[in-house]
Amino acid sequence: MVPTDAQPDNSTGSVVALCGGVGGAKLALGLSRVLPDERLLIGVNTGDDFEHIGLHVSPDIDTVTYTLAGVSNPETGWGRADETWNFMEALGAIGGETWFSLGDKDLAVNVERTHRLRAGESLSAITRDICSNLGIPVQIVPMSDDPVRTLVDTDVGPLPFQNYFVERQCVPVMRSVVFAGADSASVQPELLATLQHRDLRAVIICPSNPYLSIDPILSVKGMREALQSVLAPVVAVSPVVAGDAVKGPMAKIMSELGMAVTHDTVAQHYTELIDGLMVDGDCEHITSKLAVMTGNTMMNSLEDKISLALDVLKFADELAAGRKIIRERHA
Amino acid sequence: MVPTDAQPDNSTGSVVALCGGVGGAKLALGLSRVLPDERLLIGVNTGDDFEHIGLHVSPDIDTVTYTLAGVSNPETGWGRADETWNFMEALGAIGGETWFSLGDKDLAVNVERTHRLRAGESLSAITRDICSNLGIPVQIVPMSDDPVRTLVDTDVGPLPFQNYFVERQCVPVMRSVVFAGADSASVQPELLATLQHRDLRAVIICPSNPYLSIDPILSVKGMREALQSVLAPVVAVSPVVAGDAVKGPMAKIMSELGMAVTHDTVAQHYTELIDGLMVDGDCEHITSKLAVMTGNTMMNSLEDKISLALDVLKFADELAAGRKIIRERHA
Numbered sequence: 001m002v003p004t005d006a007q008p009d010n011s012t013g014s015v016v017a018l019c020g021g022v023g024g025a026k027l028a029l030g031l032s033r034v035l036p037d038e039r040l041l042i043g044v045n046t047g048d049d050f051e052h053i054g055l056h057v058s059p060d061i062d063t064v065t066y067t068l069a070g071v072s073n074p075e076t077g078w079g080r081a082d083e084t085w086n087f088m089e090a091l092g093a094i095g096g097e098t099w100f101s102l103g104d105k106d107l108a109v110n111v112e113r114t115h116r117l118r119a120g121e122s123l124s125a126i127t128r129d130i131c132s133n134l135g136i137p138v139q140i141v142p143m144s145d146d147p148v149r150t151l152v153d154t155d156v157g158p159l160p161f162q163n164y165f166v167e168r169q170c171v172p173v174m175r176s177v178v179f180a181g182a183d184s185a186s187v188q189p190e191l192l193a194t195l196q197h198r199d200l201r202a203v204i205i206c207p208s209n210p211y212l213s214i215d216p217i218l219s220v221k222g223m224r225e226a227l228q229s230v231l232a233p234v235v236a237v238s239p240v241v242a243g244d245a246v247k248g249p250m251a252k253i254m255s256e257l258g259m260a261v262t263h264d265t266v267a268q269h270y271t272e273l274i275d276g277l278m279v280d281g282d283c284e285h286i287t288s289k290l291a292v293m294t295g296n297t298m299m300n301s302l303e304d305k306i307s308l309a310l311d312v313l314k315f316a317d318e319l320a321a322g323r324k325i326i327r328e329r330h331a
Numbered sequence: 332m333v334p335t336d337a338q339p340d341n342s343t344g345s346v347v348a349l350c351g352g353v354g355g356a357k358l359a360l361g362l363s364r365v366l367p368d369e370r371l372l373i374g375v376n377t378g379d380d381f382e383h384i385g386l387h388v389s390p391d392i393d394t395v396t397y398t399l400a401g402v403s404n405p406e407t408g409w410g411r412a413d414e415t416w417n418f419m420e421a422l423g424a425i426g427g428e429t430w431f432s433l434g435d436k437d438l439a440v441n442v443e444r445t446h447r448l449r450a451g452e453s454l455s456a457i458t459r460d461i462c463s464n465l466g467i468p469v470q471i472v473p474m475s476d477d478p479v480r481t482l483v484d485t486d487v488g489p490l491p492f493q494n495y496f497v498e499r500q501c502v503p504v505m506r507s508v509v510f511a512g513a514d515s516a517s518v519q520p521e522l523l524a525t526l527q528h529r530d531l532r533a534v535i536i537c538p539s540n541p542y543l544s545i546d547p548i549l550s551v552k553g554m555r556e557a558l559q560s561v562l563a564p565v566v567a568v569s570p571v572v573a574g575d576a577v578k579g580p581m582a583k584i585m586s587e588l589g590m591a592v593t594h595d596t597v598a599q600h601y602t603e604l605i606d607g608l609m610v611d612g613d614c615e616h617i618t619s620k621l622a623v624m625t626g627n628t629m630m631n632s633l634e635d636k637i638s639l640a641l642d643v644l645k646f647a648d649e650l651a652a653g654r655k656i657i658r659e660r661h662a
Contacts, residue, residue, distance in 0.1 A: 095464045
């Protein structure tokens, strides 16, 4: 057993973690247990956000929030533990849409967020309050306060993300992905400021789906440039494990886009952005010129999450020592 | 035991019932069990409607709907039976407003209604669909599709209805009531058409609070004139029983407005509108010149509700036989 606040990392400097839902949230939890509270900022994908039955749903923000609040559902990977479904059942009985499940407790966050967004508050401010009320000591911010919507072009036509992901269970063949609104969206102010601060220690791209969870973040106007300008190391954790995705449609998507399900594909996807890639298993086929660290990236237990967080931070700190060389490659 | 569809009333002509929440819903249920489905239209107060945490709440429509669908909570008089409160608990935990209780099942109707209203549908159309899905065979319509909001002027200042009624539990002393928007609202089209149709058999004003539940209906532009023009008898059931209200703040309000809690006060309140008043107990002190029928107006059991419905219909039909005399008084 690892005490939840064991192995504190006392290095100075802030760490930015970029993530989507399930897999990313696990590493974010690990990082939150090893970094001082004020030294971690988690920037979350909002390309999956959508308006459903009149509610503003932010699936990835909520997955990260629930995970860090200790109220997430470990079986589904989304939603809350000990959830009830009386709302959904009653909604179905009056002819409402039921293809997207909102549990009774989960609904509270969605109703409150929608209400406050309509009143003119920012998604950042609302998320901060919800996190604070749930006792989360680290900062979770949306990638942007402006709407960016992931649209998947498929063999059955273009589909909004949740219609592709949930309603159609990722069955349609993906052809490309578009992030509507990204060109005119601004990076969330605290996220941008932390990236630009000289005190930045590392940027960690969590093992989320590169195409559906990380690319929306990278698509926000100015985000890619901000990452390329940081002086601190940028490290990604490859979501590939044993030639497959741990969870979700990543492997299927890679095949549909004509790419091999390998660490090298991930490395090439993030080329020009990252200084190092953390991989599980064999790394000999990585052709991209970047630093690679091998280790266990499967995060079943809290111990795994903390262990990976410590490994990634160590990797980043080692890269920071050779920072000039890394930056030269980017220059 | 009375079979639920016993004692059918086979007279022709439509009956309009006007009501608020709890008490009115009980008589509406009784009427629905004795009239042919297509011969009853229930016009419901929407002055209590309000926007709460971004949701359009219609308390009286829902009470009538749940009562007629057989899913109402018999203990509270509002909300649904076998309700759960996980949404409210989770909402409180993230700092949301919890003074107005919305159960997990009840929330389904509120979310669906809000969503569809925002999409431009009328409250009538949404209510009709919800009722249809819940298997309600009679028509329930809002008094108007336009917003009318009951505002209570009190010794602590003006209060929106729900803030007076629920948040402050009717403690402030009432001075007057205003129905904002009533002047520019239109009577719900089917309600108006049924009132104006030559086939009208009777209008029944249910034993709801005259000041807070029936007056908002009467305040809608054209409603009072429509009622005064009907050829069929208009009969009210007095909500006073044994010098008190069966439930709710009616008696307190009557006192605050300087009126005695008597059938005569009710009769005077509805003067120029009704042809007959159905009262429980002693009627000798009624000074208004109108027909009075005594009977049991307490509705504890379904048998009571059916029995009162039959009594009121009989009363109305008897008045109809002497229609000319009644109309002359109004002329």
